[in-house]
Amino acid sequence: MNTSNSYLSEFSTVLLFIIGGITFLSFTFLISRLLRPHRPNTEKLSSYESGEQAVSSAWPQFNIRFYVVAILFLLFEVELIFLFPWASVFTDKALIEASNGTWAWFTLFEVVTFVLVLVVGLVYAWAKGYFNWTGDKSQVSDIKSPVPSQLYEQINERYKTK
């Protein structure tokens, strides 16, 4: 069909934007390359850490909270993908007439059921305290210090504010 062909060809505009964006930036980087100096040295190429020598890699294990957020995002993004087609046929006149006007209520009921299942997930995460990032207490270290605790107490006594 003619319409489907022209529909696909509309994506050429998107391609134009992508290629155009890359071309524009490459061109500017090229100009920049011709103008800018290139004088690297060890100090300049070292990682910035507020003037300190960078110790160890900056790619650590990360907090599990970020993982939970990612899973919740996945859940709701999939939900969104399913809701968009619904939104585009919700007010479809032909479908409303074919179902004697019950189409909108019917689809709304279906979607609410679907969303409620996902909202249970959100409520679960909420109740579990996954959004309460300051909730956990700092852990007391069980390392045995060679300094007796009375010494700390004495210092506290000496500098006690009146």
Added chain:
Amino acid sequence: MSFLFYLPVLLAYVVFAIYAERKVSAFIQDRLGPMETGPYGLLQTVADLLKLIQKEDIVPSAAQRLIFLVAPLLAFTAVFAGFSVLPIGQSWQGAAIHSGVFFMLAIVSLDVMALVMTGWSSNNKYSTLGAFRTAAQLLSYEVPLGLTILTVCLLAGTLDLHAISIQQGVNENGNSYLLGIKPLGDTSAWGGFFTWNVFRYPILVPVWLIFFIASLAESNRAPFDLPEAESELVAGIQTEYSGFRWATIMLTEYAMMLLVSIIGAILFFGSWYSPLPNLGVIRLADWTNGINGNWTSTAWGIFWLMGKAIFFVIIQMWVRWTFPRLRIDQLMKVCWTYLVPFALLFLLLAAVWKILLV
């Protein structure tokens, strides 16, 4: 050929917006802002660009070179591709994709990946922290953003930005009712702000508020600028970047601001249509919309659409210099325990409204 329009406009806008940002912040803090370069400092951004283009492009030896170099380009391209589906005027459409909004949401999401790549590849502790925050923030706020856009699409019954715009002008279809309530009368012939989505469906006012907050977070703007957070993370994900590569990240941020502002104007505030209504014989809407198919409609369309978008950009700047930055745990809490449940609630209410009242 909306490409020929949006690239120059975007570049001119960025030069203007960076200057405006400095002036807005200066006036809010009772300063003068840039005053030296050109009259009232008007050439300051141009001078900055000239400086940045001559700066050395430093790639730290510890960084992952390829990803480090490519990531800013990817970020800009992803956001710029989002512009492709935006219409400009009634007779000047972008890519006429039926699922335009959906496509835009999808391709702009790549921006998250690119920003995480910038942070992660730098192999810098500040950058890595910034990358984690970027991932958490941008992913989380995409949910309320998507839900609010969905609400508008639900009421409009289409995902095509051009069709959503057409519905908000003067038309004979009779699809606009005063305050969205059918018995109050038909306003389709009035045009102006009466047929804007926020006025046609007043339920969209709180929805727009959620959209605006989420869009601030999506474009990494204060009070949601945690990935950058200059007072705690030096410069966050951009710490190791220098010269024009850094400028590209900046360009992406400003492009994103313009993109969400245009989307906000199209979805909620009448797209390219004038706010002035037809009052009897005084055809204000017809006069200020131009004649369809004529160059006047395109000229007026550019004027109103860009005018509205720049108005929202100025509001974003005002917000930036008014509110303090959120903490990361507050950020998550605001998104998941306030914005998402309310966005879902308003989606349900909008659906019921659509069935009962319109």
